Amino acid sequence: MPLAPSAGGGLRPALGVSWEGRPAALLPTLAARADVIEVVPDALRGPDGEVNRTLLDELDREAPDVPLTYHGIGLSIGSVDAWNDDYLRLLDQVLAWREPLWHSEHLGFTHVDGAFLGTMPALPTTQESLELVIERSRSMRERYGREFLLEHVASPLDRPADLTLAAYLNTLAAETGSRLLLDLHNIECDVDNGYLRLDEFLDELDWTAVGEIHVAGGVWHDGWHLDVHTGLVADSTMALLGTALERATNLDLVVYEVLASAVPRLGVDAIGDQLDTVRALLSPATPVPA
Amino acid sequence: MSDLAAYQRHVATALGTAEPTDLRGADVSRWSVQQWAAALLRNVCPLTGRLLVLRGRYGADVDAHLARGGRPSSLHAWGRAFLAGLALDPDRVVADVALLELAMTAPVAARPALPEPWVWDRDPWQVAAAIAQGHDPVELPHAELPVLVYREPGGRLATAFAG
Numbered sequence: 001m002p003l004a005p006s007a008g009g010g011l012r013p014a015l016g017v018s019w020e021g022r023p024a025a026l027l028p029t030l031a032a033r034a035d036v037i038e039v040v041p042d043a044l045r046g047p048d049g050e051v052n053r054t055l056l057d058e059l060d061r062e063a064p065d066v067p068l069t070y071h072g073i074g075l076s077i078g079s080v081d082a083w084n085d086d087y088l089r090l091l092d093q094v095l096a097w098r099e100p101l102w103h104s105e106h107l108g109f110t111h112v113d114g115a116f117l118g119t120m121p122a123l124p125t126t127q128e129s130l131e132l133v134i135e136r137s138r139s140m141r142e143r144y145g146r147e148f149l150l151e152h153v154a155s156p157l158d159r160p161a162d163l164t165l166a167a168y169l170n171t172l173a174a175e176t177g178s179r180l181l182l183d184l185h186n187i188e189c190d191v192d193n194g195y196l197r198l199d200e201f202l203d204e205l206d207w208t209a210v211g212e213i214h215v216a217g218g219v220w221h222d223g224w225h226l227d228v229h230t231g232l233v234a235d236s237t238m239a240l241l242g243t244a245l246e247r248a249t250n251l252d253l254v255v256y257e258v259l260a261s262a263v264p265r266l267g268v269d270a271i272g273d274q275l276d277t278v279r280a281l282l283s284p285a286t287p288v289p290a
Numbered sequence: 291m292s293d294l295a296a297y298q299r300h301v302a303t304a305l306g307t308a309e310p311t312d313l314r315g316a317d318v319s320r321w322s323v324q325q326w327a328a329a330l331l332r333n334v335c336p337l338t339g340r341l342l343v344l345r346g347r348y349g350a351d352v353d354a355h356l357a358r359g360g361r362p363s364s365l366h367a368w369g370r371a372f373l374a375g376l377a378l379d380p381d382r383v384v385a386d387v388a389l390l391e392l393a394m395t396a397p398v399a400a401r402p403a404l405p406e407p408w409v410w411d412r413d414p415w416q417v418a419a420a421i422a423q424g425h426d427p428v429e430l431p432h433a434e435l436p437v438l439v440y441r442e443p444g445g446r447l448a449t450a451f452a453g
Contacts, residue, residue, distance in 0.1 A: 113299070
């Protein structure tokens with residue numbers, strides 16, 4: 001586990017950052033400032049459909065000793081017809097390259113009847129979808145012999161609900177034995193878009209099941225808060241991180257996610273500074289912003 | 291059909307059309323799909339994408355590509371389909387540039403057949419350079435002689451003056 005000793009002598013969660021294969025100039029900064037690099041296997045796919053070996057070589061060269069996690073976006077674990085076997089082929093390739101601490105995916109669906117939607121709607125929090133995801137999550141754990149974390153997706157699309165999101169996540173974690181990946185920006189989007197009550201969610205969630213947290217910046221469009229990792233982390237998300245750090249007793253990792261395409265606009269230095277800001281919050285001695 | 295399957299097909303239908311729908315959030319999701327598609331296609335088809343932007347038609351071409359449906363999860367494959375469609379465009383410059391980019395970037399198994407002979411009235415590498423610099427290639431002077439574009443036996447694209 002990537003726990004690191006804190007200034008106070010206790011254990012604190014490690015700091016991670018996402019990596020989508022470019023720009024290469026960002027890698028030295030990430031390797032120097034992050035404890036863990038979150039690799040998105042889908043983003044490393046080359047024109048021939050296989051993992052682009054050049055990108056793996058760059059990571060080996062610039063961050064040979066930095067632990068990795070694999071965070072997929074292409075499995076489509078919630079598609080009723082079938083999940084996406086092509087993603088598993090991709091995952092097999094990166095697993096053969098370097099061992100991650102664990103791997104993770106999203107509680108969404110990107111394919112319907114074999115066609116790609118171009119987005120990832122959230123799964124309805126229904127009993128039917130819960131049973132489907134529990135079965136497939138167990139299959140993933142058995143197939144790869146390692147913990148498989150799942151992340152709630154923020155989506156502006158309305159969806160049916162038998163269960164609260166927290167009850168859904170709690171049951172998923174209890175039934176699969178894998179911890180949860182909680183994306184705080186996703187939670188904020190759902191709150192802002194009218195799909196979630198924050199206080200109720202925070203009170204109902206089994207925080208002992210949270211193993212990883214994501215923070216990111218998003219955008220607003222036409223009155224909707226959208227989960228697009230194009231910016232720095234908002235103050236509200238940082239404050240929510242403070243709350244989460246107080247509650248998540250089994251938390252191993254906090255990852256700042258940023259799109260590769262946003263790097264030129266934000267600048268490498270700003271991303272490095274953002275990592276430093278998040279790291280400061282991870283220290284137990286650091287006051288958490290209200 | 292299960293409730294979950296019905297919901298997922300409802301979502302797919304709502305996202306795959308521009309028609310009004312009762313699904314809350316569908317409009318902003320369609321906008322998001324279009325924005326992502328436009329950004330991603332320019333990543334994998336930078337030359338043709340830039341030319342279409344210069345011609346003021348990129349957004350419409352992305353919309354048309356989305357409307358064809360049957361989108362694969364592989365962005366590169368979807369980008370090749372975008373280029374293959376544009377290679378049939380009535381605008382000869384767009385068609386040639388799209389086919390050139392497809393011929394340059396496709397893996398061996400997906401390489402398109404090239405017209406024989408494939409004759410350009412401008413040097414294709416100068417055309418590519420002009421687009422990359424933000425200039426419409428029709429502003430370039432014609433080559434003194436027609437330029438033949440062909441694939442060498444080893445697979446490399448090459449040019450020669452025709453005749």
